[in-house]
Amino acid sequence: MKTIRARLAVLVATAAVAPLMAYGVVSLQLLRSATNVSVTGEAETAAEHAAGEIDQYLDRNIDLLTAVASDLQYANLTQAQQEQVLRNNVTAFPAYSELTLFEAGGAAVASSRLLAPSLVLGPDRPIKDRPRVAPIQIDAALLPSTEISLFLDHAGPPVAYLIGRLSLEELWRVVDRVRVGGRGHAVLVDENGRLIAHGDPAMRSSVARGDPLAWHPLIHPKPGATLAGVERYVTPDHVEMLGVSRPVGARGWRIIVEQRAIEAFGLSTRLERFLVMTVLTGLALTLFIAIVWGRSFVRPLDALMRGTRSLAEGRLQERVEIAGGDEFTELGRAFNSMADRLVTLQADAVRQERQATFGRIAAGLVHDLAHPIQNIGNNCRLMLQLYEDPQYRQDFRRMIDREFPAIRRLLEDLRNLARPIPLERFPVDVARLLQETAERINPIAAQAGLAIAVTPPSSALAIEGDLFALGRVLQNLLQNALQATPPNGRIWLATRAVEGRAVLEVGDTGCGIAPERLPHVFDDYVTTKRRGLGLGLAISRRIVEQLGGTIAVTSEVGKGSVFTLSFPAIPALRLVQAAPAGAEDPKKERALPPVATEPVSRADVSRA
């Protein structure tokens, strides 16, 4: 039963559960992998695009300044004209808040400002054809700007340098336009890691404060670590972020596109949950179906098993109920038909056995009664003729004494079989029991040319039992031995104490019992003799077992048999106490059964 269930479980596990789980695991891995690639790719694309745009923004403004420089060179302009050019360009290009021309000594020559120019020519100066972009400045308002300076070699002395202040607020707009997902934004830092722009409006104050974002792993990698391009990290606000970093041109600036991990992987997470739920639902459904279907397999088998077990235990009335209309139903019907047939067969068998038993009893009765009655009849007829003959009358009496006890014993067996005599329990002296039984049987044995040898126990041995019943058992066994043992053979009664039990042994050197019949010698109506109902040993076993003992037989054909009886021993002291009472026991006179005086005819002994 367990095996079938286990097999079904293995079948479901291998055919459905394992593939489904494998599918789920593989799908999850693929989904995560694909999402990682997709999300990171989107951020990388946005970062690269923004980096390019910022680079272009700066390049474009450098080009603008270069174009202004071109307007100023080779034209031999007056200072007023130079100022006009500068002002026109400041007006045209709002990203430049100021344009100022300087002489080599550092003095301002012309400026777009109506007021005094605020730009100053510092020590770091550009060289020809190499514009210089100053580091990002956080001005008095804590906002970023930079200065782009150009060397002018043909603007006419004393002009030597053109510097433009480029507002980076436009750069903020570029950074602001970078959006990844719902709240993904960009962060722009300069070569020193200083925050230039932040796409998160809530972080604008960080730009205003000039926060260095020292915690940011994509800006300031941990000691020993290299600057990564992609990183997952946790902000000081305990928000997990996915960040992608890309350089902006060759300026050393970096743009970082970052997005909340929960948002970046939101769709993936939802899909993962959906997938897990689907797989779990599939698993649950599979298991449910497997259980339901498995039970539909196992339940009929269980029913059949129960039915079979009931039949085996003799409950032939049990039937199985298997619904479903499938093969199991057919099997159930077949089982029930088989059980019906068994009932019929059993009834037939009982009836035949009863008939056989009746026949055997009848035959036994006819056989056992025919001889005495024949003897009695013959002798009665002779008595009419020889009544006066004293010898005959004596023979007649012997014949009566022999045949009537035999008839009586036969009837006693039948009565015991039908209504067993209630047993009584008294302490019994085993040695005495054996001795008295031997004395009773010895005259009969002597007629058969045999003698019963008694081997008493080495010490007093007592059991609790019914003296009459025990005597009956021993007489049965001894009479069987007499019938089985040829003249000059040996019959013995022996007893010993073995581990708190009293063991009684009745042995003979007779013909023995065939091995195949040995297991059945204690069954009812089983006999190895031509005469008798086959009830002696069966009755003996019942008596022994009723007294709490056991009886067993060992036999070898041609060598003889030994019947061994074993009873719980009781202290011999109880014999002493019970002896006086036992002496006056009113039942003492039936302590031992009567013994048939008819000589045992060896012709009646037949051992199969």
Next chain:
Amino acid sequence: MVRPFVCTALLCLLAACGPRGGTPSTATPGGPAPDVVRVAYSEPDAGPNDNRGLDVIVGLLSDERLVGLSRDGRPEPRLAERWDVSPDGLTWRFALRRGLTFQNGQPITSAEARAAIGIDPSTPANQTQPGLRDLVAVETPTPDEIVVRLKRPNAFLLEGLNLSPLTGSNESGAGPFRLDAQTPGKASLVRFDRYFRGRSAVAGVSIARYPSAREAWSSLMRGDADVLYEVTPEAFEFVKESPTTHIASYLRPYVIALTFNMAHPTLGQRAVRRALNLAIDRALVIDTVAGGRGVPAADPIWPNHWARDRAAPGFAFDPQAAQAALDQAGLRKKGGTGLSSRFSFTCLVQADPRFERLALLIQRQLLGIDVDMKLEAVPMSSFRTRVASGRYDAFLGEMAASSGLGFTYLWWHSTPPSMIRTGYAGADAALDRIRSARTDAGLRSAVHDLQRRLHEDPPAVFLYWAQMSRAVSRRFVVPAGDDVDIIRSVDRWTIGGSSGAVSP
């Protein structure tokens, strides 16, 4: 507290009237109470002890007047709950609300109101207000009643009263907040519990000056301030996107104009002034200088004024027509090519970075019709003096307008005294009609006439009305409303939550 006429004069100052200028000062240190509003403003050109801008803000919070002026120029009751005027328009009776006190506990009576109006109509202060020029007497028959007698009807009287805050002893005001302490660049005000509109939920206001608009903005972003008094155009979109602040914008009642001196031989010609009006692309100016937040100006009359003719013609950008007009006026380009021009003039520009780019842009646009406008940047003090004395060809600046018509009269009527001397008298008749109008119909007709006149004979190139934006921390809930100056409604703010106010 400044006297009303001083405040009026300040408001009249070109461009500098706003809270700008001053030496660097730091924001109020330490964390204030959550129910205190911290205002950050910038005044780049103010001196160390110059509190002009601060006074304006303090005045907005602590002053109260007899009469208010709505956004469409209609008068509305304030401390005076009602008034009536005699049929001849010469006698006005005002009834004060009962039980009112100044912030020092002094009862507000007609005597204080009389003092606020000014007894002598000939004082220079009153002369700067057209509405108060015609006073004959101010009587106080009862403590709750004021009678104003005029020598001639004056439609600007109520507007004049709107510009005259009432003050008690020790300069104590009657507004929603009482000035508690003031140092150069800083002021703190506390709630006035008996304010006539009720006790404010805001316990106080602290004001701090910053040396630049950017620093003021930074203070807001750092959380050191709750209100950025003025959001500059370049900062607008960044502040707007901030999750911690919201922006409330309104049209500032100041017109930005390039004003001409009629004494200039060329600019004195009506055809030339009309041609210059056609040469200016106002939309481009607004986009470039004001970040697109402004309304083109056709004349100096408040765009939302109820009496305004909204269908009145303006000046479209038409440089070809401008050049043709100049050609017709005989102002042709001299000498073919190069940097030669039809004519040139010098424009005064005050030394304020705000006007630099505007001046350059106007210069460039005029250069487009071969008119050479030279620029002369001068400090504010010099600017005022030269404008008032007429020593200029043209000047570029911001001119107060309010939502009424009094300032229009003040600037463009030829009768002195005026803060500017233009020599322009082309609109005198129309302006006089407005002054003497006693009915809505009469006023409307007169305003339409003025608009027409200013279009036919413009004294200036009226460029645009700038939109002003103020940023407020979302710590405060500001009453929703379009096109209103939220700084005037601090007493109705509540604390916590998000504001219903939105930026346009």
